[in-house]
Each structure stands twice: as C-alpha cells, then as structure tokens.
Amino acid sequence: AQSVSQHNHHVILSEAASLELGCNYSYGGTVNLFWYVQYPGQHLQLLLKYFSGDPLVKGIKGFEAEFIKSKFSFNLRKPSVQWSDTAEYFCAVNAWGNDMRFGAGTRLTVKP
Amino acid sequence: GAVVSQHPSWVICKSGTSVKIECRSLDFQATTMFWYRQFPKQSLMLMATSNEGSKATYEQGVEKDKFLINHASLTLSTLTVTSAHPEDSSFYICSADHRDRDYEQYFGPGTRLTVT
Numbered sequence: 001a002q003s004v005s006q007h008n009h010h011v012i013l014s015e016a017a018s019l020e021l022g023c024n025y026s027y028g029g030t031v032n033l034f035w036y037v038q039y040p041g042q043h044l045q046l047l048l049k050y051f052s053g054d055p056l057v058k059g060i061k062g063f064e065a066e067f068i069k070s071k072f073s074f075n076l077r078k079p080s081v082q083w084s085d086t087a088e089y090f091c092a093v094n095a096w097g098n099d100m101r102f103g104a105g106t107r108l109t110v111k112p
Numbered sequence: 113g114a115v116v117s118q119h120p121s122w123v124i125c126k127s128g129t130s131v132k133i134e135c136r137s138l139d140f141q142a143t144t145m146f147w148y149r150q151f152p153k154q155s156l157m158l159m160a161t162s163n164e165g166s167k168a169t170y171e172q173g174v175e176k177d178k179f180l181i182n183h184a185s186l187t188l189s190t191l192t193v194t195s196a197h198p199e200d201s202s203f204y205i206c207s208a209d210h211r212d213r214d215y216e217q218y219f220g221p222g223t224r225l226t227v228t
Contacts, residue, residue, distance in 0.1 A: 044207075
C-alpha cells in the first residue's frame with residue numbers, strides 16, 4: 001500500500017534560514033508528487049507538483065522540490081524563509097488511478 | 113479559477129441527528145470528488161472517493177452507512193453524517209479534481225463539525 005512519510009513533525013527556524021522538509025514515499029510505480037501548505041485558519045493550497053520531466057520543480061512563493069526516484073524522496077526546500085511561511089506543510093502522493101495519500105504534515109514555525 | 117466551496121463552514125449538532133455537508137466546484141467540472149477527515153494536528157485521512165453518477169468508494173474502516181456520499185452532478189457532492197456521535201466531531205474537507213488541469217485536486221475550505 002502507498003504510504004507517505006514526513007520525518008519532521010515540527011521545525012522551528014529563524015527568518016532568512018534555509019528550509020528543507022523531508023518526504024519519502026513507498027510505491028514502486030509511477031507517481032505524481034505534491035506539496036501542499038495550510039496556513040493557520042486557511043484551507044490547503046498547492047505549492048508545487050511533479051508529474052514528469054525535470055525532477056527539480058519550482059513552485060509558488062520561492063519553494064522548490066526535488067524528486068529523487070532512487071531514494072523515493074520529494075523534499076521541499078526554500079533558501080530563505082520568512083515569518084509568513086509559518087504553516088503546516090503536507091507532502092502527498094498520487095499513483096495513477098489511485099487516490100491521494102498525505103503525509104502526517106510538518107509544522108513550520110518561523111521566528112521573526 | 114478552480115474554486116471549491118463547502119457549506120456549511122461549521123456546524124454544531126446534537127448526538128443522534130444527521131448533518132449534510134455540501135462540496136461544490138464553482139468554476140469547473142469535477143469528475144471525481146474526495147472526502148477527507150482531519151483530526152487536530154494530524155494529516156488528512158481519505159474517507160471516500162466519489163465519482164459523478166456512481167457509488168462512492170470508501171476507504172477501509174469508514175462506515176458507508178454512516179457517511180453517506182452522493183455525487184449527483186459534476187459540480188456537487190454531499191456528505192451526510194448520519195446518527196452523529198461526539199466521536200464524529202472533526203474537520204471534514206473535500207477536494208475535486210480538475211479534469212482540464214491534469215486532474216489536479218483543489219481543496220475546499222473544510223467544515224468543522226461538532227457533535228454535542
């Protein structure tokens with residue numbers, strides 16, 4: 001069965017620090033990969049997605065993620081975080097014909 | 113474009129009553145809609161997948177007789193929590209796939225259900 005692991009439950013950073021959130025999945029076939037963000041009191045929004053092609057994907061708000069097939073990973077990165085990036089981040093995996101599976105989420109707190 | 117709405121945004125009901133939650137894709141057609149449940153400080157758990165005009169597919173452990181899903185049109189799906197109990201209190205989120213955008217899922221704002 002598909003599963004998605006996010007190893008960091010809560011990350012606390014200072015503004016301007018670099019961010020990397022880990023995401024690993026377990027599925028051997030072709031997958032579509034997503035990162036969603038949920039700001040406090042708001043609904044899920046898509047940050048970026050990977051379907052095929054260049055494994056380095058750029059999303060909104062300066063986020064990017066790299067798909068490493070050999071490691072079954074899709075880590076999210078941002079070179080310099082801002083206070084406004086404080087939110088919950090969810091990695092999700094969708095295999096063709098199957099449903100979206102979410103990781104447990106990582107709470108990011110950025111201190112001003 | 114690609115907005116998904118949910119109604120109501122929050123509801124309080126008494127134990128034993130039923131509650132209906134609507135999920136609408138406002139500016140696109142969704143072949144498939146998904147219902148999730150989110151407990152505090154936890155991730156989204158898929159409850160069921162509904163396709164327009166057919167029966168919903170429920171995830172293991174989700175009671176189909178308790179969580180009734182109807183997907184009558186390409187823009188509307190409803191989730192009815194029947195005979196609600198306090199343990200059904202949760203945040204229910206729907207999403208809809210946009211068939212013109214590689215079936216990317218767009219999420220609704222969620223419905224907070226509190227059963228007293």
